[in-house]
Amino acid sequence: MKYILEAKDLSKRYQDKLALKGLNLQLETSEIFCLLGQNGAGKSTTINLLLGFLQPTSGAAFIHGLEVAQNPLAILKHLAYIPEQVMLYPNLTGLENLSLFSGLAGFSYSQEELMAYLQQAGLPANAAGKRVGTYSKGMRQKVGIAIAIAKHAKVLLLDEPTSGLDPKASNEFSELLLQLQAKGTAVLMATHDIFRAKEVGTRVGIMREGELVDVLPTQNLNANELEKLYLNYMHN
Numbered sequence: 001m002k003y004i005l006e007a008k009d010l011s012k013r014y015q016d017k018l019a020l021k022g023l024n025l026q027l028e029t030s031e032i033f034c035l036l037g038q039n040g041a042g043k044s045t046t047i048n049l050l051l052g053f054l055q056p057t058s059g060a061a062f063i064h065g066l067e068v069a070q071n072p073l074a075i076l077k078h079l080a081y082i083p084e085q086v087m088l089y090p091n092l093t094g095l096e097n098l099s100l101f102s103g104l105a106g107f108s109y110s111q112e113e114l115m116a117y118l119q120q121a122g123l124p125a126n127a128a129g130k131r132v133g134t135y136s137k138g139m140r141q142k143v144g145i146a147i148a149i150a151k152h153a154k155v156l157l158l159d160e161p162t163s164g165l166d167p168k169a170s171n172e173f174s175e176l177l178l179q180l181q182a183k184g185t186a187v188l189m190a191t192h193d194i195f196r197a198k199e200v201g202t203r204v205g206i207m208r209e210g211e212l213v214d215v216l217p218t219q220n221l222n223a224n225e226l227e228k229l230y231l232n233y234m235h236n
């Protein structure tokens with residue numbers, strides 16, 4: 001298995017709308033791939049196909065070498081997913097949520113171990129015992145990251161993670177992604193945040209009307225150049 005995440009000619013049609021057109025994409029471990037594109041470009045559809053939440057109309061998605069549509073449960077073991085609104089149980093504490101979700105993934109941790117994962121994700125120790133319903137978005141995301149670390153997820157899928165975060169929380173989030181990258185996790189992130197994409201991404205993909213129209217390594221680009229390129233694609 002060469003790629004940890006792969007899409008081969010992946011397409012999705014909703015009734016008469018072709019939302020994703022023959023996507024080909026390969027991610028290696030420790031890559032952070034940022035998908036940019038206007039509303040309706042097909043970013044969430046791509047993520048939902050990779051999660052197995054949607055069935056492709058044609059083509060296939062692979063996680064850890066397993067075809068997603070054929071192995072919907074097995075692939076979830078390798079994946080962590082943080083949607084725009086992090087899905088946690090609001091009446092449980094951060095610690096209880098982490099215990100629950102890592103337990104569902106087959107891991108049984110002591111309270112000390114769970115606290116250590118929350119700490120790695122940057123959640124203040126005094127918040128761990130509070131109900132998640134009282135958390136800010138940034139704090140909920142930290143629990144999401146702690147779940148990804150505790151599950152030893154090989155792939156993290158993120159849908160607009162920094163929308164609605166203040167600059168400090170957004171910066172902390174970028175730092176966490178870099179930590180995960182250092183552990184070998186591959187990250188695919190749909191975002192509207194060109195600056196963050198340039199900052200944390202190893203590559204940026206530009207989507208337009210269901211098509212991946214360009215893929216750029218971020219190394220030799222600055223954020224202004226990336227924004228210009230992006231806007232060019234949107235206008236032409």
Ligand SMILES: Nc1ncnc2c1ncn2[C@@H]1O[C@H](COP(=O)(O)OP(=O)(O)OP(=O)(O)O)[C@@H](O)[C@H]1O
Binds near residue numbers: 015042
């Ligand atoms: N369940 C559905 N039924 C019909 N059309 C859908 C459905 N889900 C998405 N679409 C359409 O498919 C296209 C791609 O949508 P998608 O949500 O993947 O875009 P996106 O790039 O994630 O947009 P955003 O930035 O707004 O989240 C859009 O035209 C959308 O209206």
